[in-house]
Amino acid sequence: MNELQELYQQVILDHNKNPRNFGILDTCTHTAEGHNPLCGDHIDLFVEMKEDVIEDVKFKGAGCAISKASASIMTTLLKGKTVAQAKEMFTEFHELVTSDPESDPDVVNLGKLAVFCGVREFPARVKCASLAWHTLMNALEEKEKAAKTEE
Amino acid sequence: MSTFDVNKVRADFPTLTQKVRGKDLVYLDNAATSHKPKCVIDAVSDFYRNYNSNIHRGVHKLSQIATDKYENARKIIKDFMNADSTEEIIFTKGTTDSMNLFANSFGKAYLKADDEILISHMEHHSNIVPWQILCEDRGCKLKVAPINDKGEIIWEEFEKLITDKTKLISVVHISNSLGTVNPIKKIIDAGHARGIPVMIDGAQSIHHVEIDVKELDCDFFAFSGHKIYGPTGIGVLYGKKKYLNEIPPYQGGGDMILSVSFEKTIYNELPYKFEAGTPNIAGAIGLGEAIRYVSELGIRNIAEYEKELLDYATEQVSAIPGVNIIGTADKKASVLSFVMEAAHPHDVGTMMDMDGVAIRTGHHCTEPVMRRFEVPATSRASFSFYNTKEEIDVLVKSIAKIIDMFS
Numbered sequence: 087m088n089e090l091q092e093l094y095q096q097v098i099l100d101h102n103k104n105p106r107n108f109g110i111l112d113t114c115t116h117t118a119e120g121h122n123p124l125c126g127d128h129i130d131l132f133v134e135m136k137e138d139v140i141e142d143v144k145f146k147g148a149g150c151a152i153s154k155a156s157a158s159i160m161t162t163l164l165k166g167k168t169v170a171q172a173k174e175m176f177t178e179f180h181e182l183v184t185s186d187p188e189s190d191p192d193v194v195n196l197g198k199l200a201v202f203c204g205v206r207e208f209p210a211r212v213k214c215a216s217l218a219w220h221t222l223m224n225a226l227e228e229k230e231k232a233a234k235t236e237e
Numbered sequence: 238m239s240t241f242d243v244n245k246v247r248a249d250f251p252t253l254t255q256k257v258r259g260k261d262l263v264y265l266d267n268a269a270t271s272h273k274p275k276c277v278i279d280a281v282s283d284f285y286r287n288y289n290s291n292i293h294r295g296v297h298k299l300s301q302i303a304t305d306k307y308e309n310a311r312k313i314i315k316d317f318m319n320a321d322s323t324e325e326i327i328f329t330k331g332t333t334d335s336m337n338l339f340a341n342s343f344g345k346a347y348l349k350a351d352d353e354i355l356i357s358h359m360e361h362h363s364n365i366v367p368w369q370i371l372c373e374d375r376g377c378k379l380k381v382a383p384i385n386d387k388g389e390i391i392w393e394e395f396e397k398l399i400t401d402k403t404k405l406i407s408v409v410h411i412s413n414s415l416g417t418v419n420p421i422k423k424i425i426d427a428g429h430a431r432g433i434p435v436m437i438d439g440a441q442s443i444h445h446v447e448i449d450v451k452e453l454d455c456d457f458f459a460f461s462g463h464k465i466y467g468p469t470g471i472g473v474l475y476g477k478k479k480y481l482n483e484i485p486p487y488q489g490g491g492d493m494i495l496s497v498s499f500e501k502t503i504y505n506e507l508p509y510k511f512e513a514g515t516p517n518i519a520g521a522i523g524l525g526e527a528i529r530y531v532s533e534l535g536i537r538n539i540a541e542y543e544k545e546l547l548d549y550a551t552e553q554v555s556a557i558p559g560v561n562i563i564g565t566a567d568k569k570a571s572v573l574s575f576v577m578e579a580a581h582p583h584d585v586g587t588m589m590d591m592d593g594v595a596i597r598t599g600h601h602c603t604e605p606v607m608r609r610f611e612v613p614a615t616s617r618a619s620f621s622f623y624n625t626k627e628e629i630d631v632l633v634k635s636i637a638k639i640i641d642m643f644s
Contacts, residue, residue: 088591089258089591090587090588090591093587094584094588094642099642099643102643103643124599125582125583125598125599125613125614126599126600126607126613126614127583127613128613148581148613149581149583149613150580150581150582150583150584151580151581151584151643152583152584153583208587210587211583211587214583
């Protein structure tokens with residue numbers, strides 16, 4: 087595979103065209119907005135938490151294929167995970183996309199996220215790949231929105 | 238067909254003949270910065286290798302050579318713009334620095350609460366933000382003239398916005414994100430009819446259009462060295478002497494004074510009043526050389542050839558289904574901004590990079606333009622006289638490939 091095929095793997099192109107969990111989650115307890123001012127990528131993330139577990143998650147927004155696919159794939163992986171598990175996934179994901187392109191990627195625990203391995207070759211695109219995850223971290227750190235949970 | 242010998246000029250630019258990711262470099266990011274001809278690289282290197290020295294007041298030989306070359310660059314620029322005197326040519330770090338100097342000093346001298354500054358909707362952030370800072374500080378108001386769907390100033394609206402409160406008009410000559418060439422002569426005349434000075438942001442025009450500040454009668458004109466094949470970190474603010482004499486200095490320090498005491502400091506004469514500290518000496522000398530090079534090619538010849546490139550590219554790119562050109566003004570410089578239904582500009586940029594094609598993607602420091610056209614960003618190919626039609630063919634093939642992959 088050349089660098090480009092590695093960056094735009096079929097899975098990524100598919101999630102870009104048909105993003106999963108795309109839309110507003112009315113039952114959300116946590117939400118955050120992510121913005122990448124340099125390229126205009128924009129995401130609204132909606133998370134429904136039950137105690138420490140992510141019950142459901144959806145996103146809306148516009149951006150490049152990498153940012154959209156990253157958000158889409160992220161949402162498919164989060165359901166049923168605890169906050170601690172989500173944070174750990176983010177750490178591993180971030181390590182992957184920022185690792186030395188010459189090194190062997192450590193994808194053992196990454197599962198589906200391993201498709202973002204090609205991002206390592208394109209430092210300018212790391213921000214695209216990690217936007218959804220940064221937004222998730224912000225959403226999880228946010229205090230529960232009392233108004234929304236009571237509705 | 239122009240008689241421009243592109244292969245001959247390409248040989249002057251060492252960076253152009255290289256492989257990028259295994260492909261021949263196709264450099265179409267000229268609106269961001271241009272490549273440098275060998276003579277400019279040599280002029281910069283000659284300074285550091287042979288007569289590196291600080292300018293002005295030095296009594297030793299090297300300082301004299303450096304001073305002469307620095308001041309000669311100023312003269313080359315004065316002649317190039319047809320300014321009245323070298324006192325009107327102030328060296329800055331670039332257009333942004335020129336705009337900030339101007340906003341700061343002009344603002345202090347002339348602007349007060351409720352005064353209005355008129356700009357257009359297609360300004361670069363560097364002709365928006367300095368005014369916003371000033372407005373916040375002094376209570377002035379920033380008025381924005383709207384543009385039409387082609388990316389042209391709507392003249393009737395522009396005229397309506399010139400009021401008794403307008404104290405300054407500051408507009409871009411050529412839009413960096415749309416390519417629109419604004420009717421600056423008409424704007425300057427309209428301003429002067431009401432006694433309003435006019436500032437022209439010439440970052441994108443100095444290398445595409447002949448600038449004669451006397452004929453234009455513009456009061457201020459800003460540009461960057463690196464867009465006209467000179468080094469980065471050097472630029473120019475042209476100003477009419479009558480204004481430059483009246484407005485206060487921007488920065489204080491060495492070189493901008495005649496005498497300093499704790500009781501009273503006397504500012505230096507023009508243009509040194511505005512050049513505090515050791516300037517970018519090598520940059521100024523390199524810029525002088527760049528302008529000499531460009532003058533030799535002839536701005537008119539350059540403009541004619543670049544128009545051929547733009548027409549060819551516009552025809553080829555607009556024929557591709559699913560591609561929309563943003564910025565279709567009747568008068569355009571060689572900037573082609575486009576969006577694709579299939580792929581986001583950021584993906585387009587990365588894909589093209591793999592084909593060796595360097596373009597710019599994003600908002601191009603003109604976020605209000607992006608909002609006006611309801612796009613998050615565009616892909617922008619911008620052409621220089623060293624580009625070829627064959628390179629445009631590579632661009633077009635690359636676009637087709639991207640559509641194929643992302644659809």
